[in-house]
Amino acid sequence: MFTGIVESIGRLKVLERAAGGARLEIQAPDLGLHDARVGESISVAGVCLTVTSFDGDGFTVDVSAETLAATTLGRLAAGAPVNLERALLVGDRLGGHLVTGHVDGVGEVLGLEPDGDSRRLTVAVPAELAQYVARKGSFTVDGVSLTVNGARGAECTINLVPHTLAATTLGGLEPGAPVNLEVDLVARYLARLQEFDGPD
Numbered sequence: 276m277f278t279g280i281v282e283s284i285g286r287l288k289v290l291e292r293a294a295g296g297a298r299l300e301i302q303a304p305d306l307g308l309h310d311a312r313v314g315e316s317i318s319v320a321g322v323c324l325t326v327t328s329f330d331g332d333g334f335t336v337d338v339s340a341e342t343l344a345a346t347t348l349g350r351l352a353a354g355a356p357v358n359l360e361r362a363l364l365v366g367d368r369l370g371g372h373l374v375t376g377h378v379d380g381v382g383e384v385l386g387l388e389p390d391g392d393s394r395r396l397t398v399a400v401p402a403e404l405a406q407y408v409a410r411k412g413s414f415t416v417d418g419v420s421l422t423v424n425g426a427r428g429a430e431c432t433i434n435l436v437p438h439t440l441a442a443t444t445l446g447g448l449e450p451g452a453p454v455n456l457e458v459d460l461v462a463r464y465l466a467r468l469q470e471f472d473g474p475d
Contacts, residue, residue: 277318279371279413279420281358281443282306285319287351288333296339297349299324304332306359316376318360320444321418321455322346323376346378347417347453356444358418371420372413373460380404382416384452385430394435395424396445400456405429407458407466415457419443 285303301319308329316323317334324336343349351357363369380401388395398416400408408414408426415421419439425432440446448454 276363277323277360277371277374277376277418278363278367278369279360279374279415279418281360281419283359284356284442284444285333285359287353287355287357289353290349290351296337297343298327298335298337299348300330300333300335301357301359302333303359306361308334311361316362318358318362318374318376318418320347320351320357321374321376321415321457322348322378342378345381346455347381350453356447358443360418372415374415374418374420374457375460376418377457378455379407379458379463380456381453382456384448384450384454386450387435387446387448390434392437394440394446396433396435396448398431398433398454398456400429400431402429404456404458407462409462412462413459415455417444417454419445 283306285301288302289300291298313326315326326334327337328335338348383399385397385399408423408431410423410426412423414423421433423431424434435445
């Protein structure tokens with residue numbers, strides 16, 4: 276479980292494809308891995324991945340074919356920046372919202388326009404996810420916990436404050452860029468409860 280508060284921006288060092296998936300080596304010199312262990316989870320661009328090994332300033336993860344198909348990870352080139360967050364500890368402050376790192380779909384950046392000192396991000400959301408995106412609700416883009424400013428049809432707008440622009444990869448987005456999306460956990464379960472009629 277994560278909060279969507281990015282701790283560090285890492286970089287993809289190597290993406291090595293193999294049968295059934297890929298192995299990613301991530302450079303993360305500022306993530307604070309001194310007490311990290313093999314087997315723990317780290318959010319990489321919003322995707323919960325299990326660490327298989329560490330080196331001097333980074334870590335390695337294995338990614339399944341399903342995860343490659345359902346996220347943007349398989350499209351990353353060597354050197355690409357990625358938002359990083361270590362898993363939430365019991366007792367930590369929940370500064371963002373509850374984020375699982377299980378990506379619901381890939382959206383597309385429609386625009387990133389100046390709005391005072393901030394930027395207004397517009398994202399096209401896959402149609403099947405649009406019902407979960409609500410004004411003033413929580414939403415995760417590439418692992419960043421955000422508040423939705425407006426939602427209309429299959430599009431939403433989000434205000435990115437200067438800190439978010441500086442501390443995450445979102446300030447470097449351009450129109451057409453794919454982004455990993457995770458809808459609010461509570462909204463997802465409420466929708467399921469409403470549609471569930473009980474066992475057959």
